[in-house]
Amino acid sequence: MVDTGIGSYFKFSNVDWPSMGIATWETVWMTVVSIIVVAILGFLLGLLLFETTNSDAFLIKALNWIVSAFVNIFRSIPFIILIVLLLPATQIIMGTIIGAKAALPSLIISAAPFYARLVEIAFHEIDHGVLEASEAMGATKAQIIFKVLLPESLPALVSGITVTAISLIGYTAMAGAIGAGGLGNTAYLDGFQANNNAVTLTATVIIVIIVFAFQLIGDFAVKRIDKR
Amino acid sequence: MIEFKDVSKTFDAKVGTVHAVKDVNLVIPDGKIYGIVGYSGAGKSTIIRMLNGLESPTTGSVTVNGSEISALKGKELRDQRLKIGMIFQHFNLLWSRTVLENIEFPLEIAKVPKAQRKEKAMKLVELVGLSGRENAYPSELSGGQKQRVGIARALSNDPEILLSDEATSALDPQTTDEVLDLLLDINKQLNLTVVVITHEMHVIRKICDHVAVLDSGEIVEQGPVLDVFKNPQQTITKRFVNQETDSGSAGDTNTAVEELLKKYPQGKIVKLTFHGEQASLPIVSETLRQFDDVDLNIIEGNIHQTQDGALGSLYIQLLSDNQQSIDGTLSYLQTLRVETEVIERG
Numbered sequence: 001m002v003d004t005g006i007g008s009y010f011k012f013s014n015v016d017w018p019s020m021g022i023a024t025w026e027t028v029w030m031t032v033v034s035i036i037v038v039a040i041l042g043f044l045l046g047l048l049l050f051e052t053t054n055s056d057a058f059l060i061k062a063l064n065w066i067v068s069a070f071v072n073i074f075r076s077i078p079f080i081i082l083i084v085l086l087l088p089a090t091q092i093i094m095g096t097i098i099g100a101k102a103a104l105p106s107l108i109i110s111a112a113p114f115y116a117r118l119v120e121i122a123f124h125e126i127d128h129g130v131l132e133a134s135e136a137m138g139a140t141k142a143q144i145i146f147k148v149l150l151p152e153s154l155p156a157l158v159s160g161i162t163v164t165a166i167s168l169i170g171y172t173a174m175a176g177a178i179g180a181g182g183l184g185n186t187a188y189l190d191g192f193q194a195n196n197n198a199v200t201l202t203a204t205v206i207i208v209i210i211v212f213a214f215q216l217i218g219d220f221a222v223k224r225i226d227k228r
Numbered sequence: 229m230i231e232f233k234d235v236s237k238t239f240d241a242k243v244g245t246v247h248a249v250k251d252v253n254l255v256i257p258d259g260k261i262y263g264i265v266g267y268s269g270a271g272k273s274t275i276i277r278m279l280n281g282l283e284s285p286t287t288g289s290v291t292v293n294g295s296e297i298s299a300l301k302g303k304e305l306r307d308q309r310l311k312i313g314m315i316f317q318h319f320n321l322l323w324s325r326t327v328l329e330n331i332e333f334p335l336e337i338a339k340v341p342k343a344q345r346k347e348k349a350m351k352l353v354e355l356v357g358l359s360g361r362e363n364a365y366p367s368e369l370s371g372g373q374k375q376r377v378g379i380a381r382a383l384s385n386d387p388e389i390l391l392s393d394e395a396t397s398a399l400d401p402q403t404t405d406e407v408l409d410l411l412l413d414i415n416k417q418l419n420l421t422v423v424v425i426t427h428e429m430h431v432i433r434k435i436c437d438h439v440a441v442l443d444s445g446e447i448v449e450q451g452p453v454l455d456v457f458k459n460p461q462q463t464i465t466k467r468f469v470n471q472e473t474d475s476g477s478a479g480d481t482n483t484a485v486e487e488l489l490k491k492y493p494q495g496k497i498v499k500l501t502f503h504g505e506q507a508s509l510p511i512v513s514e515t516l517r518q519f520d521d522v523d524l525n526i527i528e529g530n531i532h533q534t535q536d537g538a539l540g541s542l543y544i545q546l547l548s549d550n551q552q553s554i555d556g557t558l559s560y561l562q563t564l565r566v567e568t569e570v571i572e573r574g
């Protein structure tokens with residue numbers, strides 16, 4: 001006789017805590033590793049988009065168009081479909097399609113274009129006069145990027161990475177459900193399929209706590225940096 | 229020395245070709261404050277931006293201290309830019325940096341070592357009167373203070389030239405005067421060439437030695453500030469000069485004159501114009517001493533200081549039973565080289 005009533009959600013004696021701990025670690029690991037790669041990749045893509053807008057040169061225009069198209073296409077593919085689409089590529093790159101490692105390519109490819117757009121928007125929000133003033137002072141392109149663009153848009157970049165991290169946590173759960181491990185996997189396999197509602201609830205609560213933690217850290221960081 | 233030679237600039241805008249600057253020839257001597265005045269869209273910013281290569285002329289050449297800016301590229305242009313400071317209407321400070329760090333920014337660009345940067349920046353903080361505020365962020369400063377930071381920043385690489393694009397247009401009158409005094413002070417102290425762009429004649433009068441009047445991309449008049457104020461040639465120049473000397477009270481004077489004409493039908497209303505040292509002589513009392521049967525009634529007057537001396541106008545009413553004394557007074561004033569203009573009735 002399987003217990004499926006409301007009370008079943010609170011039978012925490014049914015929770016296998018050590019494996020819940022491992023699943024939590026897998027989720028955090030997938031999120032953190034992919035967010036680091038996404039931050040770098042998204043920053044570069046966003047910078048490329050920003051630097052190539054409003055150019056008259058044909059080659060630069062073409063480059064902008066290609067990057068823009070790439071970003072828009074990968075941003076609009078639903079994540080669950082992207083995973084499936086990337087399975088063969090994942091097999092080649094990571095050597096497996098199971099486990100936390102296997103989730104990384106799809107996580108990164110879906111989040112990087114999203115973050116790239118946020119980066120581009122953040123750069124466009126910088127007062128044009130400030131960039132021009134730097135140019136007038138004799139700054140090189142690299143100096144403008146690292147001494148002006150980056151620090152002046154830092155609050156927006158950080159809050160963008162927070163938003164991206166949170167949607168990445170959601171993606172890890174989805175990836176988990178189809179074999180990538182982590183809390184999504186636990187909630188689906190050990191919770192739902194094993195009729196163990198307490199496990200599902202616990203996994204949910206832990207995910208919510210992780211999301212809140214990311215949000216808090218992000219908000220705190222933005223507050224510290226923003227001197228406007 | 230700065231030289232514009234047959235400089236024209238056209239933009240291809242959506243509305244068609246915009247002729248922003250037309251055939252400008254200009255020589256700006258070292259160590260002077262040179263003003264360019266014009267209405268919005270006259271092409272002032274376009275002209276000043278050619279001096280640091282933010283804009284390049286379509287035809288003609290722009291030369292700064294012997295090097296042709298309009299022909300420089302890459303590193304050469306950047307090195308030249310280090311020697312030209314610029315301040316802006318909206319200050320354009322980095323909000324993520326403190327006052328001190330903002331002033332250090334051009335020094336970082338020039339790759340000056342950290343210790344030296346800090347020392348230099350501290351000196352400039354003092355020069356612009358912001359001691360004690362060096363660790364504040366721009367968001368914590370008033371507009372006038374922000375512009376002081378802008379000025380200090382523009383001076384940090386010891387430029388030969390300082391460009392000012394409407395640097396006081398976002399400030400209130402009192403703060404404007406403070407910032408202008410600072411610019412004047414810096415020009416004197418550092419013997420720096422300053423190019424000032426403005427739409428306010430007040431700025432020109434207060435600090436400039438020379439002025440050029442720009443109308444739809446063309447320089448229609450130029451010369452020493454006092455000459456242009458004394459003797460404006462073009463209609464647009466007259467409008468600019470009036471904007472300053474009448475300071476909006478022309479209407480009041482006319483009503484006062486009409487009322488006085490009505491009140492004292494027998495008197496003579498005269499407008500006196502002084503320039504240079506006459507404005508500081510006791511002309512009125514001197515005149516009254518000469519003609520003791522003349523009464524003098526001051527209706528309105530103003531005196532403005534320019535870099536080359538004072539400029540003033542005075543409306544007076546001369547009353548006397550003796551017509552000859554009035555005529556005598558007028559010719560006496562003329563011998564003192566005061567311009568007189570009798571305001572006729574009716």
Ligand SMILES: Nc1ncnc2c1ncn2[C@@H]1O[C@H](COP(=O)(O)OP(=O)(O)OP(=O)(O)O)[C@@H](O)[C@H]1O
Nearest residue numbers: 239240241246248267268269270271272273274275
């Ligand atoms: N990048 C550009 N593209 C097209 N047109 C331009 C560009 N820059 C300036 N113009 C045009 O050139 C003319 C002169 O502009 P400029 O900015 O030099 O005027 P200004 O005298 O500085 O005006 P303001 O007092 O409003 O700053 C204007 O008609 C403007 O529309």
Ligand SMILES: [Mg+2]
Nearest residue numbers: 272273274393
């Ligand atoms: Mg302008």
